[in-house]
Each structure stands twice: as structure tokens, then as C-alpha cells.
Amino acid sequence: MSEEDDLDLASLSDEELVEQMHDDLYDGLKDEICEGVNILLERGWTPYKVLTDALVEGMRIVGVDFRDGILFVPEVLMSANAMKAGMGILRPLLAETGAPKMGKMVIGTVKGDIHDIGKNLVSMMMEGAGFEVIDIGINNPVENYLAALEEHKPDILGMSALLTTTMPYMKVVIDAMVEKGIRDDYIVMVGGAPLNEEFGQAVGADAYGRDAAVTVEMAKDLIARKHNQLAARTG
Ligand code: B12
Secondary structure, three states, X not given: OOHHHHOOHHHOOHHHHHHHHHHHHHOOOXXXXXXHHHHHHHOOOOHHHHHHHHHHHHHHHHHHHHHOOOOOHHHHHHHHHHHHHHHHHHHXXXXXXXXXXXXXXXXXXXXXXXXXXXXXXXXXXXXXXXXXXXXXXXXXXXXXHHHHHHHHOOOEEEEEOOOOOOOOHHHHHHHHHHXXXXXXXXXXXXXXXXXXXXXXXXXXXXXXXXXXXHHHHHHHHHHHHHHHHHHHHHO
């Protein structure tokens, strides 16, 4: 066994451990990521801080080297799996806030796109803020979205896309909602790394969420506004 294998994560300072976790995420080391997450939690870190400083930042670094052709799909998949394992530990903790139910969201990644880490993060943070989240997964054609809206009657529809080739599909879904006369029954939020505010407006969404934390705040605002409008109409 090499010295590297023997590395005792618990003996590292917080800063060294987080740096080591960035390396471990890069190398797709699932067990080490889980161990690191648990150590930070035991040291009193909040689940949110572990998520953002150790996991999301680690994935950002992976993203840079993927872009630059230093890492390839199989390696990034290993990183993604390690990230998901770490998120699995944090998920119940983030959802445990006991916040009153704020509303319901259906969320899914659009057709042709299998990226789901960002979507899962948004789901986790929304659950933590007291939303009920129905996650319809990846690669969703318009029919899946419409069926989920019909079945679950959420307040919010969330769509995620990470590819410039799949993001236009959001407009296909929104146009189908308009055609069915149900567009205004829902708050539509869109997100994913290649999107921006202008794109959100261009496809007819109500809001673009830059990251999971911003999304939660926007969702709360939009729900409050919707309730006020309804109250004004009926009152
Ligand atoms: C991990 C990853 C993969 C993994 C996905 C694993 C998984 N289970 O998700 C794998 C290896 C499978 C993969 C495959 C591919 N990938 Co990829 N991938 C990435 C990578 C490195 C990280 C994405 C990620 O998870 N980020 C971390 C999360 C936390 O961030 P996020 O997704 O942006 O989400 C946040 C916000 O955007 C927002 N958000 C996200 N969704 C939503 C939804 C709503 C409703 C709201 C409000 C907010 C919101 O909140 C989130 C949390 O804060 C990115 C690089 C990058 N910089 O994005 C490339 C990247 C997206 N991939 C890319 C490419 C090209 C591909 C492939 C085509 C590669 C190939 N040749 O096969 C395939 C496509 C497969 C497919 N059909 O979908 C390109 C896209 C380029 C482009 N212009 O379109 C990128 C940008 C890399 C690059 N620079 O080249 N990939």
C-alpha cells in the first residue's frame, strides 16, 4: 500500500481536508468523498457549507479540466458518482429543517440531456427550504413534463439543461403549455450552466435560477407573489 492510500483524512486540518476532497473528487474516489463529508459534519460544518465548499467547488475544478480536454467523459462520470455519493449523505440533513410546506415543484432535465447533478442540487435545496419536489429525472420529452404537471399539479415547473444543443428544448415545453392553455397555471423556472437571464426571458420562463441558493429565494418570492395575486382576484 502506498503512502497515499494510508492518508488519514481525519488528521488533516479543515483547509487541507477540503483541498484533499477536491483532489479525491477529481480522481472519482467515492469512499474518500463520503469519509470527508462525514468528518466535516462531525467537526460542526453545516451541510450547506460542506456542499458548496467541498463538493460544488470540487466539481467546478473538474468542469474546467473537462472543458480544456484534460479530463474525459469516463473520468468525469466517476467524479459525478463520487459527488452524488457525498450529496446522498447531505440530502436528508438539508431536508431536515422542518420548514413549513412552501409549495410543490416538478423538476426534470430536458430531452437529449443526461446531466443531473445541478438539478439534484436544486431539488435538495428546495426540499430543505420546505418545498415538496417531484423529480422526473433526465432526458424528458415534452410529454413527460405535461403528464407530471397533470398528475402532480405543482406550483412550479423547473427545467434543467447543461448543453447548448438541448437548452432550446425548454421553449418546446413552454410552447406546448401555451398551446394547451395551461402556461399561466404554473411558475416556470429554468436553469443550467449555459443559460442566462436573457435566455430565460426569450423562451418565456418566469425566472432563471443561477444556482440552487438563488433558485430557492426566487421560488419563495414567486410563490408569495402568486398567492397575493390570487388573493387580490378572489378577495
Ligand atoms: C459532470 C458533467 C458531465 C457528466 C454528467 C453526469 C451527471 N450525472 O450529471 C457526463 C460525463 C455524463 C457528461 C456528459 C456530457 N457532457 Co458534460 N459536463 C459535466 C460538467 C463537468 C459538470 C456539470 C455539473 O454537474 N456541474 C455542477 C452543477 C452543480 O452545476 P450546474 O449543473 O450548472 O447546476 C447549477 C445551476 O446551473 C443551477 N441549475 C441547474 N439546473 C437547474 C434547474 C432549475 C430549474 C434551476 C432554477 C436552476 C438550475 O443550479 C445548480 C446548482 O447550483 C460540465 C462542465 C460545466 N462547467 O458545467 C460539463 C458540460 C456541461 N458537458 C459538456 C459536454 C459537451 C458533454 C457531452 C456532450 C460530452 C460528450 N462528448 O459525450 C456529454 C453529453 C451527454 C448528454 N447527452 O447529456 C459541455 C457542454 C458544452 C456545451 N456548450 O453545450 C460542458 C459545459 C463541458 C465543456 N466545457 O465542454 N458531462
